[in-house]
Amino acid sequence: MKEIIDRLLLEKISLAGIARALQISELWVQQYVNQKSKNVSQEMQVRPKPKCRLTVQMDELWSFVDRKGDEQWVWLAMDVVTREIIGCYIGDRSGTSAQALWNSLPAVYRQCAVI
Structure with missing residues (x-):
């Protein structure tokens, strides 16, 4: 059963859809996904970079989680040349969140990046 759930998750089927299709509790599916996560x-693997000027593009987007009052911002940092996502943070739209995004960058980017 868990192998089927894993395949359905890879197909981006919603948790509610998985629960309906397999006739199991949506709560059980959610707890299974939480345990797997x-x-x-939580560490990103980035290809080794030379210590030279690295250019990073940062952006954010927002969405609601559960209800309209629970707004969450997804902060992303991307290497302009390789297009690798090198940093990520989910939180509010504050200076503290921007600092958390900066802290999520690999050390070579924090030393050499132009943002």
Whole structure:
């Protein structure tokens, strides 16, 4: 059953859709996904870079989570040359969140990047 759920998640089927199709509790599916996410590394693997000028583009987008009053901002940092996403933070639209995005960058970017 878990292998089927994993395949459905990769197909980007909603949790509610998975629960309906497999006739299982949506709560159980959510708890299964939450448990799986604890085992996923939160560190991004970036190809090694030479210590030289690196150019980074940063942007944010927002969405509502659960209800309209719960606005969340997704902050992304991308290497302009390789188009790799090198940093990410989800939070509000404050200076603290911008600093958290900066802290999520690999050390070579914090040392050499032009933002």
